[in-house]
Amino acid sequence: MSKEHHETNKLSLGGLLVTLGIIFGDIGTSPLYVMQAIIGKEVIDEELVFGSLSLIFWTLTLQTTLKYVILILRADNRGEGGIFALYALVRRHAKWLTVPAIIGGAALLADGIITPPISVSSAIEGLQIKYPEIETIPIVIGILTVLFLIQSLGTNVVGRAFGPIMLIWFSMLAILGISQVIHNPSIFRAINPYYAYKLLFFHKEGFWLLGSVFLCTTGAEALYSDLGHCGRQNIRVSWVFVKITLLLNYFGQGAWAISQHGTHLDGRKPFYEIVPEWFLLPAILIATAAAIIASQALITGSYTLISEGIRLSFWPKVRLNYPSDKKGQLYIPSINWFLLAGCIGIVLYFKESSxxxxxxxxxxxxxxxxxxxxxxxxxxxxxxxKIWVGLFLVVYLAIELSFLAANLLKFTHGGWVSLLIATLIGGVMIVWYRSSKIKNRLTEYVKLEKYIPGLKELSEDVSIPKYATHLIFMSNANRVTDIESKVMYSILEKRPKRADIFWFVHVDTTDEPYTRKYKVDVIAKDDIIKVNFKLGFRVEQRINLYFKKVVEDLVKSGEVDITSRYESLSKQNVIGDFRFVVLEKYLSYDNKLPFFEKLVMETYFFIKQFTTPEHKWFGLDASNVKVEKVPLVIRPNTEINLERIM
Structure with a gap:
């Protein structure tokens, strides 16, 4: 772990404040809608309220505290967390682990589309208490649009204000809760798990209420996903404060609900019902700010998820922007507009947070x-x-399968929307992952050693115009001894490309997040050199910049001479030109594919035309790049029956 990374993640007051702003936005805004979701359609009675609070308490304790804060945070990948970082740690142990990784990643991205609308809507709808006729939909869409429009600027400046705002928010949650529980301290009896058991197994709707109870812990995954931004200790310590404030507010809402015994909510929102009338507008403003911060955390998390997915071959290579040099600052235009369109669609379709x-x-x-x-x-x-691992598996699969079963009741009422979004995203991930496997399995590699004499002769053949002093091919061959046959075809046959030095550059994505290493193999001195970059799955691809650094190091060590070999220029010590060649594949008609593989590859190439070109993805300067299109013949069609006629 780098020194900078360690400094960012060590326990400190500043780190705790930043953690409040970055990590807990989603789970911290849950009190806006959880109690309303649980008791909204039921007749309010003591059994319902006590049972609901007991379920909330034990869900936050078992699911959030024990599973994520205590256990899952241990599974860090050099300080980084999240489902793809976890997958990178374990993927070498079994191929089938790509299945849970893709399902989890797709579902998490779908959650990133739903969280901003429900958080902002829940906050803004408080205005209807004071102004019943107000239309909240335009306000919600306006806030979300502005939020997504400013993403390209980066969150560096705004991020500094997140911590203090969330500190105010959590403090407000605690104070509002205390203002209610002091009138009915017996509400804390709900901590007894008996009330949860009684509601689950003896109330007519008890088990199905788990789908609404689950909303109190939906932000738990963000604790793990943003581990790299704040560090394990800062998350664990600040969670103690956050959990206390959340529970005080939930129990405060419960105390108010008890006072409404025998009635229905009828559209009333328990959160705003415990807010004094004189403080309503400030509370709405603070809640809206907290909802925006919660949305920002999900947006940033989505960017990180996609950037990791690209390096792990789960997502198309799309343009990544880095608004600043600050760690974690990332902006992906295509994902930004995809999320905005999804959020607006959710708001227009569902209209209200309920x-x-x-x-x-x-x-x-x-x-x-x-x-x-x-x-x-x-x-x-x-x-x-192994016993504890087995117990962990049994207990948490039982808990989460129960939540899943209860949530499936929502399917026809709107749950299908989130599953549809997750399915579409997962479909793209499957296509990209399978297509990469198909290409890698069937790409033809040849031994580079076989072509050394021919490349040397080509380099010295003055009858062929020189293509470049230094010719660099991007290669997928990770073995030093290998090279794609298409590369050699491009150099020797398609159009002979004479150069003084032939470079072959391979980029290997490692399972560690921030690796920046390279290895140089001089195949033939002053003629053929192979460079292998090892870059972490969170490292920006700036091959143009990295390659220049490699060349500088090689020149300093005397391993290569980059002076132009043109006689007139050599006398003046002029540096030779560098030219990259990127082979861009297309699906050849000369293929015979099984139906599924054909469908995967056709979908892959259809999507690929809308993604970032290879040379831009690698961070190569367009002025010195040649993009060559080559046919990808996955399986030649050999069953050709031709009859010659005279």
């Missing part, structure tokens, strides 16, 4: 289950006690 609750929770339940499966593999392979 309707959005039906779509919310189902997708993230799948993510949590997939995290459990990957975590079990991690714990097992890292020599944790």
């Amino acid at each position: 309707n959005m609750e039906a779509a919310y929770g189902l997708a993230i339940t799948l993510t949590m289950m997939m995290t459990t499966i990957l975590a079990v593999v991690y714990l097992y392979t890292h020599k944790f006690n």
Whole structure:
């Protein structure tokens, strides 16, 4: 772990404040809608309220505190967390682990589309208490649009204000809760798990209420996903404060609900009912700010998820922007507009936060289950006690399967929307992953040693115009001895490309997040050199910049002479030109494919035309890049029957 990374993650007051602003936005805004979702359609009575509070308490304790804060945060990948970081830690142990990784990643991204609308809507709808006729939809869409429009500027400046705002928010939650529980301190009896048991098994709707109870822990996955931004200790310590404030507010809402015994909510929102009338507008403003911060955390998390997915071959290579040099600062234009369109669609379709609750929770339940499966593999392979690992698997799959079953009740009421979004995203991930495997399996490699004499002769053949002094090919061959046959075809046959030095550059994505290493193999001195970059799955691809650094190092060590070999220029010590060649594949008509593979590859090439070109993805300067299109013949069609006629 780098020194900078360690400094960012060590326990400190500043780190605790930043953690409040970055990590807990999603779970911290849950009090806006959870109690309303649980008791909204029921007749309010003591059994319902006490049972609901007991379920909330034990869900936050078992699911958030024990599973994520205490256990899952241990599974860090050089300080980084999240389902793809966890997958990178365990993927070498079994190929089937790509399945939970893709399902979990797709569901988490779908959650990133639903969280901003429900959080902002829940906050803004408080205005209807004071102004019943106000239309909240335009306000919500306006806030979300502005939020997504400013993403390209980066969150460096705004991020500094997140911590203090969330500190105010959590303090407000605690104070509002205390103002109610002091009138009915017996509400704390709900901590007894008996009330949860009684509601689950003896209330007519008890088990199905789990779908709404689950909303109190939906932000737990963000604790793990943002581990790299704040560090394990800062998250664990600040969670103690956050959990206390959340529980005080939930129990405060419960105390108010008890006072409404025998009635229905009839559209009333328990959160705003415990807010004094004189403080209503400030409370709405603070809640809206907290909802925006919660949305920002999900947006940033989505960017990180996609950037990791690209390096792990789960997502197309799309343009990544880095608004600043600050760690974690990332902006992906295509994902930004995809999320905005999705959020606006959710708002227009569901209109109110109470309707959005039906779509919310189902997708993230799948993510949590997939995290459990990957975590079990991690714990097992890292020599944790097998009995405890087995107990962890049984207990949490039982809990999360129960939540999933209850959430499936929401399917026809809007849950299908989140599953549809997750399915579409997962479909893209499957296509990209399978297509990469198909290409890698069937790409033809040849031994580079076989072509050394020919390349040397070509380099010295003055009858062929020189293509470049230094010719660099981007290669997929990770072995030093190998090279793609298409590369050699491009150099020797398609159009002979004479150069003084032939460079072959390969980029290997490592399972560690921030690796920046390279290895140089001089195949033939002053003629053929192979460079292998090892870059972490969170490292920006700036091959142009990195390659220049490699050349500088080689010149300093005397391993290569980059002076132009043109006689007139050599006398003046002029540096030779560098030219990159990127081979861009297309699907050849000369193929015979099984139906599924054909469908995968056709979908792959259809999507690929809308993604970032290879040379831009690698960070190569367009002025010195040649893009060559080459046919990808996956399986030649050899069954050709031709009859010659005379």
